[in-house]
Amino acid sequence: MKLRAGGHSIEITHADKVLFPKGKITKEELARYYAKVARLMIPLIKDRPISMKRYPKGIKQGGFFQKNAPETLPSFVKTTSVSRKEKGAARMILCNNVATLIWLANQNCIAPHIWLSRIDKPDIPDRLIFDLDPPARKGISAVIEGALILRQFLEKELKLKAFVNTTGSRGVHVMVPIKREYGFKEVRAFAKAAAEELTSRHPKLFTHEVRKNKRGGKIYLDIMRNGYGQTVVAPFAVRPKEGAPIALPLSWSQLKKLSSADAFTLRSFSMRTNPWAGMNRAVHSLKPALKNLHKM
DNA sequence: GCGGCGA
DNA sequence: TCGCCGCAACGCGAC
DNA sequence: GTCGCG
Ligand SMILES: [Mn+2]
Ligand SMILES: [Mn+2]
Numbered sequence: 248m249k250l251r252a253g254g255h256s257i258e259i260t261h262a263d264k265v266l267f268p269k270g271k272i273t274k275e276e277l278a279r280y281y282a283k284v285a286r287l288m289i290p291l292i293k294d295r296p297i298s299m300k301r302y303p304k305g306i307k308q309g310g311f312f313q314k315n316a317p318e319t320l321p322s323f324v325k326t327t328s329v330s331r332k333e334k335g336a337a338r339m340i341l342c343n344n345v346a347t348l349i350w351l352a353n354q355n356c357i358a359p360h361i362w363l364s365r366i367d368k369p370d371i372p373d374r375l376i377f378d379l380d381p382p383a384r385k386g387i388s389a390v391i392e393g394a395l396i397l398r399q400f401l402e403k404e405l406k407l408k409a410f411v412n413t414t415g416s417r418g419v420h421v422m423v424p425i426k427r428e429y430g431f432k433e434v435r436a437f438a439k440a441a442a443e444e445l446t447s448r449h450p451k452l453f454t455h456e457v458r459k460n461k462r463g464g465k466i467y468l469d470i471m472r473n474g475y476g477q478t479v480v481a482p483f484a485v486r487p488k489e490g491a492p493i494a495l496p497l498s499w500s501q502l503k504k505l506s507s508a509d510a511f512t513l514r515s516f517s518m519r520t521n522p523w524a525g526m527n528r529a530v531h532s533l534k535p536a537l538k539n540l541h542k543m
Numbered sequence: 544g545c546g547g548c549g550a
Numbered sequence: 551t552c553g554c555c556g557c558a559a560c561g562c563g564a565c
Numbered sequence: 566g567t568c569g570c571g
Binding site: 298299301311312313314315317331337435457458471474475476477478 | 556557558559560561562563564
Binding site: 378459469477 | 569570571
């Protein structure tokens, strides 16, 4: 079958192939979901290199990350050349239009992952992420509490603006749009200092220990995604888990009412206003934040 | 999903 | 002509 | 240098 979108017709092969056994969610349903969310999703992922997390045989069989763009692509799929530093260059896909998003679904790309920088300044991130990873047996309420504390800290004390999304797994992501004036190393150092300050204030809630067996049942404040060439799951992406949970942007008041981190799915999603719509205009400089953080 | 490669 | 295979990579800190 | 981590 074919899907028509953005002035293109995209072939969906094996449309009835079941990618998510529970609930028999097919490739066609995945493609239609992405067609539906494209208007909200594209502005948030435009001009960022993507890695594809693909599952040609469904989520029960393993999947793989694909970073390099295939040699031959439809003309509507845009690509960019990125430096791999010492190891030359690589061509990567940009998901800049709805047709590309649907084409990715046909490639069995369940979850696009994006860079935290844009192609015109790949070394300079315009987003900073805090990844809140709770231990296996910790309720959602602690994660919500942690995210709200982090938000309060970022916005009230560091004068930044914070956005939150579910991950479709157990934790949440807190995303901070930043002015493009520092490289990844400096931004990560800032994130680390912030994570350490929060851990010292709330030692029973947070940890920044990389080692799992040293986390003591606390929420891991993971800042290591803030690096060159690192990726994070795209907002609105579907996760390769039974039920097809999605990484859904929420308002802070929606977060307070969240019942579980995988509460929203490809099927339960309904069109609404985008809580992240203002992200691209909510950019703040890290400069005053750095100054304030240093005084603590 | 698809190209490459060894049989 | 087939079946099989690969399809990312980075940085930090602990050892 | 290698391993755990995501
Ligand atoms: Mn996480
Ligand atoms: Mn993490």
